[in-house]
Amino acid sequence: MSEDRRLDVLRAIVEDYVATREPVGSRALVERHSLGVSPATIRNDMAALEDAGYIVQPHTSAGRVPTDKGYRLFVDRLATIKPLSSPERRAIETFMEDAADLDDVVDRAVRLLAQLTHQVAVVQYPSLRRTALRHVELVPVGDRHLLVVIITDHGRVEQRTLELAQPLDVGTVARLRTRLNTAAAGRRLAELGSALHDLADDFVPADGPLVHAVVAAVEDTLAQESEERVVLAGTANLVRGGGPEFARHVSPVLEALEEQVVLLRLLTEMAEDEGTVSVRIGRETQHEGLVETSFVTTGYGGADGGAAPGGAVARIGSVGPLRMDYPGTIATVRAVARYLSRILAQ
């Protein structure tokens, strides 16, 4: 029994099942693919694949359906990447090219991806942890409040108001502002720890509390994971594209997607994966609402466009039923991510 052919059979099963949405039997398989053997042989292979846990049959006398494990093997070793069609490439370019600000770019990217994959698209906002500071501004409001405005690399703006124990001195604030910017601009959060802490030495002790408060505010803002946001698009595709079978699972999926915490955990975990595009299949998501769905995500916005693990600034991806077109989705996600990276680099 040839090992190679058995894998061919698995690939054929996955492809047919994705295309037809129905359990696939031995006869249909030899008809649609030129495997060069008879249905009986295929049946033997199928029995072996079932023993190994790659496929199951919903009931006796039904065709076979891939398991999570089957899909996993498929994406890892069997899938051949399909290049995007040129209309698709053009769609990406025209749709993204005249985006205005960061919000607009993210918004367009997520809608585009949802439309191209016919699934739910997910984009994580550029993480503050990984982006570099461009500028810090201090704005006195009244004489007891100080507004700290932080502008990052990618044009994101965060602000925070401090309440102070003593009245502000305008000169001190101006000096602090200058020193802060020379010390911090262009650095990432991870790099600016010590640089900021030494800052207090340049001021008279009376100003210590002010300096410390501002420094703490800057660090706190950048460190605040909870400020990370994920935006969605195409949730309607979940219901439409999933078929009646999947329709019953859609409610827990929507719940999970709405829960930013769940999404962020998953995206963060996936950032650790090796390889450009990361895939989570069914139970691999470690979330019971998502056992019937798969995630395909990749990083974007890093120096190398997010290819290397940890090099990316955030993630973008697509969520769909277990039975999704993995090669197509992977190709599309990667293409949109590349384009997104290119635009953000400007």
Next chain:
Amino acid sequence: MSEDRRLDVLRAIVEDYVATREPVGSRALVERHSLGVSPATIRNDMAALEDAGYIVQPHTSAGRVPTDKGYRLFVDRLATIKPLSSPERRAIETFMEDAADLDDVVDRAVRLLAQLTHQVAVVQYPSLRRTALRHVELVPVGDRHLLVVIITDHGRVEQRTLELAQPLDVGTVARLRTRLNTAAAGRRLAELGSALHDLADDFVPADGPLVHAVVAAVEDTLAQESEERVVLAGTANLVRGGGPEFARHVSPVLEALEEQVVLLRLLTEMAEDEGTVSVRIGRETQHEGLVETSFVTTGYGGADGGAAPGGAVARIGSVGPLRMDYPGTIATVRAVARYLSRILAQ
């Protein structure tokens, strides 16, 4: 044939249909409500109600179901408002009380409303048109770019970058910043038109372009309706709570809700309605994806808490199937809106 009883019958039909999700017949009606007449009499009333377009029967030998028009009459004249239970009141208070910033308040409000109504909750961010300016900050970035940061009444921050033809002069920028704030702070968009335009007179002609650009940016930002955002929660409830019949309509609804433009149009229209809480039933939404859904919204955040038309800063509401618990939803929406207004007033 008593007119009063006929309305009683309509009310009973709506209530029973909402409760059971099944067409309601004459016998069931007299059993569940003490109408004091026989089923035959009810049948006559029902025939009249059907002629008048308030109810229909899905097929011969089925009970009756309210039409859009029937629900409309129900909410306008028949519904008796139910007060919230005290656990519900307590839930609102505890859930909202320790919200941090504006984003957090809005986020909590929308989740809370979704949970209480078991429907989709919708919150419009405080509109810039209606909020007052608190502060404008100008931040030079490099010597050809100027960042304009606008802080509003409710703590919302908007920013925009200007690209300039000539290098910036720091002194001019500082003066412009001061003048801008004294002229504009505390004013609403509608009020600050002329005040800003005269500003250019105070500067030398060479600075004219700069001043005009900044003024234009401020006005443009405040006027920009497209920057208005709507956040959602509880989309999973659409699928779960709607029943199998409604499940087929859920995809177009999700599409419509994702399309911010549609939502904003609807919310804006509803702001014109008189009365505290505004209701749109089925086709009244004027959107074909929403023919099977109703909207219940109210204003919040105005001086009077959003009670008077036009007095509110934005809207909050709930979206659900035609067959929803209108009295309950109306009461809940109003309660959450009141609490939200109270918190924002601080």
Next chain:
DNA sequence: ATTGGCACTCGGGTCAGGGGAGTGCTACCC
């Protein structure tokens, strides 16, 4: 105006039967 009676309609559940797809097994061939 209300009511009781009655014939009628129609949806939905149940049940049996048959077709079809698919399997596993066994015997056979190279």
Next chain:
DNA sequence: GGGTAGCACTCCCCTGACCCGAGTGCCAAT
């Protein structure tokens, strides 16, 4: 040993027949 053909078996699912119950509309009686 791997591949193949044949065959009996299983089980889903569709169909048609049937009945039951819920509900209606109408009419005559009160």
